[in-house]
Amino acid sequence: RKEVEQDPGPFNVPEGATVAFNCTYSNSASQSFFWYRQDCRKEPKLLMSVYSSGNEDGRFTAQLNRASQYISLLIRDSKLSDSATYLCAVNTLSGSARQLTFGSGTQLTVLP
């Protein structure tokens, strides 16, 4: 089983739709969680950290469910500019160092 798994999509949604992505992780000792956005042929950029109580940044809401070991990202009122690949990342202590493990990404296309 992969350490971090995401539905690869693609998700094709109309403008204005609400879309949700999930990401499951296998290591219950994982300590911090993030969502990154990656545009085609570009580097990933941090979208938001995911806090235990859930957090919101404008149209974006991130949630963490430690019991079921998943994180989610909700995008409301989708814009054309939201089209990208969304990567979840899980930070886990490995030996004496922390490693960030990425999911393989979920591709989103917002259609006019």
Added chain:
Amino acid sequence: DGGITQSPKYLFRKEGQNVTLSCEQNLNHDAMYWYRQDPGQGLRLIYYSQIVNDFQKGDIAEGYSVSREKKESFPLTVTSAQKNPTAFYLCASSIDGVQPQHFGDGTRLSIL
């Protein structure tokens, strides 16, 4: 401007040749990372360094080498032992390995 600078943007390797990818950061971050991304795939960790003069292998270290002689610099050498080096290489840094990682804009390596 503060950030992570990777060079070159594009690199071509001849068979049997070692090539070195540069990564420099002026963010005063302790932790630095190298990832490889293949088309349509997530990021895989090659090497990481939590502190100067120390580094650890990631999941796919074979055929690669690194050094961390200065806090600002974490060069990656792709050796001739890496038989399939064509990929997008991303360098990242984090204040302490717990805070989110931020990425350089990557180097695309191809075989001639």
